[in-house]
Amino acid sequence: xxxxxxxxxxxxLEPAVRAFPQSADAHHFLGMALHACGDARGAEREWRSxxxxxxxxxxxxxxxxxxxxxxxxxxxxxxxTASPAALPRPAQALLAERARAYQALERVxxxxxxxxxxxxxxxxxxxxxxxxxxALGDVGHAGQAEAxxxxxxxxxxxxxxxxxxxxxxLQSQNRLADAEAAFDQAxxxxxxxxxxxxxxxxxxxxxxxxLTKAAASLExxxxxxxxxxxxxxxxxxxxxxxxxxxxxxxxLDKDRQPDPELEIVRAHLSLGFDRALALxxxxxxxxxxxxxxxxxxxxxxALLANGRxxxxxxxxxxxxVRRPLDQGLIAxxxxxxxxxxxxxxxxxxxxxxxxxxHVIDTPPGWTHLDDYLADLAxxxxxxxxxxxxxLDQSLxxxxxxxxxxxxxxxxxxxxxxxxxxxxxxxxxxxxxxxTDRLRSRNTGNYQYIGMWSVRLQPGGFHVNHTHPMGWLSxxxxxxxxxxxxxxxxxxxxxxxxxxxxxxxxxMEAEFAVQPRPGQLVLFPSYMWHGTIPLTAGxxxxxxxxxxxx
Numbered sequence: 001x002x003x004x005x006x007x008x009x010x011x012x013l014e015p016a017v018r019a020f021p022q023s024a025d026a027h028h029f030l031g032m033a034l035h036a037c038g039d040a041r042g043a044e045r046e047w048r049s050x051x052x053x054x055x056x057x058x059x060x061x062x063x064x065x066x067x068x069x070x071x072x073x074x075x076x077x078x079x080x081t082a083s084p085a086a087l088p089r090p091a092q093a094l095l096a097e098r099a100r101a102y103q104a105l106e107r108v109x110x111x112x113x114x115x116x117x118x119x120x121x122x123x124x125x126x127x128x129x130x131x132x133x134x135a136l137g138d139v140g141h142a143g144q145a146e147a148x149x150x151x152x153x154x155x156x157x158x159x160x161x162x163x164x165x166x167x168x169x170l171q172s173q174n175r176l177a178d179a180e181a182a183f184d185q186a187x188x189x190x191x192x193x194x195x196x197x198x199x200x201x202x203x204x205x206x207x208x209x210x211l212t213k214a215a216a217s218l219e220x221x222x223x224x225x226x227x228x229x230x231x232x233x234x235x236x237x238x239x240x241x242x243x244x245x246x247x248x249x250x251x252l253d254k255d256r257q258p259d260p261e262l263e264i265v266r267a268h269l270s271l272g273f274d275r276a277l278a279l280x281x282x283x284x285x286x287x288x289x290x291x292x293x294x295x296x297x298x299x300x301x302a303l304l305a306n307g308r309x310x311x312x313x314x315x316x317x318x319x320x321v322r323r324p325l326d327q328g329l330i331a332x333x334x335x336x337x338x339x340x341x342x343x344x345x346x347x348x349x350x351x352x353x354x355x356x357x358h359v360i361d362t363p364p365g366w367t368h369l370d371d372y373l374a375d376l377a378x379x380x381x382x383x384x385x386x387x388x389x390x391l392d393q394s395l396x397x398x399x400x401x402x403x404x405x406x407x408x409x410x411x412x413x414x415x416x417x418x419x420x421x422x423x424x425x426x427x428x429x430x431x432x433x434x435t436d437r438l439r440s441r442n443t444g445n446y447q448y449i450g451m452w453s454v455r456l457q458p459g460g461f462h463v464n465h466t467h468p469m470g471w472l473s474x475x476x477x478x479x480x481x482x483x484x485x486x487x488x489x490x491x492x493x494x495x496x497x498x499x500x501x502x503x504x505x506x507m508e509a510e511f512a513v514q515p516r517p518g519q520l521v522l523f524p525s526y527m528w529h530g531t532i533p534l535t536a537g538x539x540x541x542x543x544x545x546x547x548x549x
Contacts, residue, residue, distance in 0.1 A: 006036040017046070024054040031063060040067060048080075055083040058091045065097035074101040092122050099131070106469075108139050119148075126157025133165045140404030142172035160189040164196050171199075172403040174385045176207055192227040198234045202391050206399070209388040211242050229255060233265050241391045245272035260289035267298045271502055275305040293323070300332050307504035309339035328468040330437055330526035335499050338507060347436065348526075349497055351511040354431055354438060355523040358423035360476065363415035369518050372415070377479045379412045380540060384455045394500075394530070397460035398538075405451040405542065416542060420476065420520055424546065427472070427522045438524045441471055443548045451544035453478075456492065461533040464500035470525030470545030477515040481536035490514070492539045493532045494521055500528055515539065 013030040020026050031046035044067055050060035061084045068077040078101050081094055095118050102111035115135040118128045133148035149166040152159075167182035183200035186193055197218055205214035215238055218231050232255065236248030249269040255262060263285035270278040282302035285295040296319050303312035313336035320329050330348070337345035359369070366372040383403065389395040405413050424446060433442050449470055454462075467473045475494055490512060497510035512532070513521050523529065525545060 006033050009033040010037055022053055024050040024057045024060065027053065028057060028060040028063070031060065035063070035067070043067065051080060051083075056087060058084045058087070058094055062091060062094040062097060065094065065101070069097055069100050069104065072104070074104045077101040089121055092118055092128070095121075096131070099135070103135075103138075108135070111135050112139050124155060126152040126155040126159075126162075129155060130157060130159060130162045130165065133162065133169070137165055137169050137172070140172070140407035142169045142403055142407070145169035146173070158189070160186040160193050160196065163189065164193070164199070167196070167199065171203060174383065174402065176203065176385060179203060180207075192223045194227050194230045194234070197231060201234065201238070205238065206386040206388050206390060211238060214238060229257065229259065229262065233261065236265060236269060237391055240269055240272070241389070241393075243396070245269040249273075258284075258288060260285050260292060260295055263288060264294050264298045267302055271301065271305055275302070275502060275504075278302045279306050293319075297328065297332075300329075301501045304332065304335055304339065304499070305502045305504060307339075309336040312336045313340070325471075326468055327470060327524075327526040328466050331466045331499075331528055334526070335501075335503060335507070335528075339503065339505060349510070351496060355496060355511065355513065355521070355527070356427055356430055357513055357516075358427060358520045358522065359518050360416075360419040360520050361422045363419040365411070365415060372412075372419070373478055373517050375412050376416060377540060379410055380453050380455070380478060380542070383453060384540075394462040394465040395454055395456075395460075396463060397458075398454055398456040400455075401453045405453060406448055406544075416476075423520050424472075424522065437526070438471075441548045445549045446472075446546040447549045449545040449547055451542065453540065453542050455541075456531070456534055456537055456539040458534055458537040460531075460537060460539070462529075462531040464495075464498050464528050464530035466500070466528060467525040467545050469547075471547045472522050473525040473527075473529075473545050474520060474522050474543055475515070476520040476542045477517055477539070478542060479538065479540040480515045480517055481534060481539055489535075490532045491534045491536060494529055495532055496523065496527050496529050498528055498530060500530065515541075 010030065010033040013026065013033055017023070017026045017030050027046045027050035031043040031050065034046060035043035044064060047060040047064035050057045051064070061081045065077040065081050068074070068080065077097060081098050084090055084094055085098060095114050099111050099114035102114060112135040115132040119132050122128055129148050129152035133145045133152060136148055137145035146166060146169040149162050149169060152162050163182050163186035167179045167186060170179035170182055180200060180203055183196050183203065186196040187200070190196070201214045201217045204217050205211065208214070215235050218235050223231060232251050236251045239245065239248035239251070249266060252262060252266055263281045267278045267281035267285060270281060279302040282299040286299045289295045296315065300312045300315050300319070303309070303315070313333065316329055316332045316336060320326070320333065323329060334345050334348050337348070362369045362372055366375070383401045384399045386399040389398055390400055393400065406417070408414060428442055428444055428446070431439055431442060433439050480492060493512045493514050495509035495512040497507070499507055
């Protein structure tokens with residue numbers, strides 16, 4: 001129906017609503033006409049009127065949820081769909097909007113439950129199986145994600161998105177050759193599928209450690225310009241991750257398109273070799289996208305790098321009003337405070353009060369902790385199938401597991417969760433409660449955000465970083481190199497207080513902890529932390545983030 005016909009529908013429905021004000025259907029259809037005519041506010045009013053008359057009006061609830069999700073109002077979308085979602089067989093579209101809201105809010109288990117309910121209520125649909133597979137993969141159920149993706153194919157689906165979900169699920173199971181083949185299948189169906197190009201290139205890099213081979217797989221020739229630009233950005237990030245930001249910058253230097261993502265990446269890359277240039281790019285990114293979080297963060301970093309701590313602090317504190325739990329912003333605030341000599345920096349980074357090392361408990365099934373650590377180390381070695389570190393991570397010269405260890409069925413890994421519960425609870429009791437950013441959130445209970453293992457090779461380290469989505473972060477040492485030279489040089493020690501960006505004035509680490517097998521170091525997620533490089537190796541850890549509940 002064209003715009004004129006929607007206008008005619010509106011003209012007919014408005015008097016119908018006045019004549020039958022208690023008709024939920026009349027309000028719903030008027031909302032549809034108003035929305036089609038571009039009146040989103042009027043549409044929302046009518047759909048809410050329909051729901052006020054009938055809280056289980058599925059059509060109005062679904063359309064209103066679409067509108068709210070599109071506007072980033074995800075909690076409201078869940079609220080308006082709650083009543084019709086309680087029906088025995090809600091509409092598939094309504095449940096899909098609830099799943100989208102949960103996904104945007106990063107409530108992964110609830111998103112998964114909605115996707116599973118759709119499959120149960122509406123079997124035989126490949127798109128429903130695809131969406132279930134994607135949700136399973138994001139939660140970390142790699143085997144189940146693979147099964148759901150293959151079921152989508154069995155039902156007639158063949159979308160490149162499903163092949164991408166399958167590839168990621170296979171990679172999480174360390175079936176790396178099969179994963180690469182699945183990425184290839186996605187790209188045969190859509191050669192300009194940038195997400196698949198990126199993931200396949202990263203897999204090649206992690207499998208081989210060959211940067212040239214990985215970069216060559218990101219062939220941009222023949223792609224539409226928008227996709228070709230995204231591919232060049234990915235190539236640039238490869239070079240940055242390999243320690244050559246200047247080469248990455250040169251890949252983007254001739255692109256004059258006014259693109260905020262391009263300016264953000266240029267700013268990040270040039271921080272490594274020209275801070276003034278980085279600030280120029282960051283200012284342009286902020287001008288192009290002032291409401292984009294990444295642009296705001298990039299400008300804050302560039303200001304700190306150029307000795308403008310007061311300006312960085314003002315922008316950081318404005319951003320913290322909107323995102324008060326963002327641990328990266330809290331770290332930026334601390335960095336500005338330290339640069340300005342503000343005593344609040346010392347209170348926020350109270351290492352003696354907030355950083356503690358705990359020996360993990362011996363889990364049931366083992367008599368001695370050393371025996372458990374030996375079994376855990378052997379199990380983890382089998383999971384470290386790569387040769388190089390992933391992109392966009394703090395790790396250098398080491399490997400990281402693909403799978404979320406929290407979803408592992410292996411009894412040795414499952415026992416680890418039991419071994420660390422006591423130390424986590426003792427740590428929370430030790431830091432106590434208070435009014436500061438850390439202790440004000442201490443409820444005495446917690447939930448995991450993720451769990452992974454890292455194995456550093458000789459020369460390996462973590463660049464200084466924070467964990468923006470956490471509350472408490474960790475490093476649990478399973479295997480560490482030994483010897484007097486290693487200890488004397490503090491090789492492999494975890495260090496705190498040295499920013500992960502160049503800053504003016506320069507700031508050195510203020511605190512460090514020596515790793516020992518079986519030791520769990522817990523600290524605030526907002527603390528800058530990294531690793532003093534190893535010359536010996538390997539050093540193997542399990543890390544996780546937790547949030548209060």
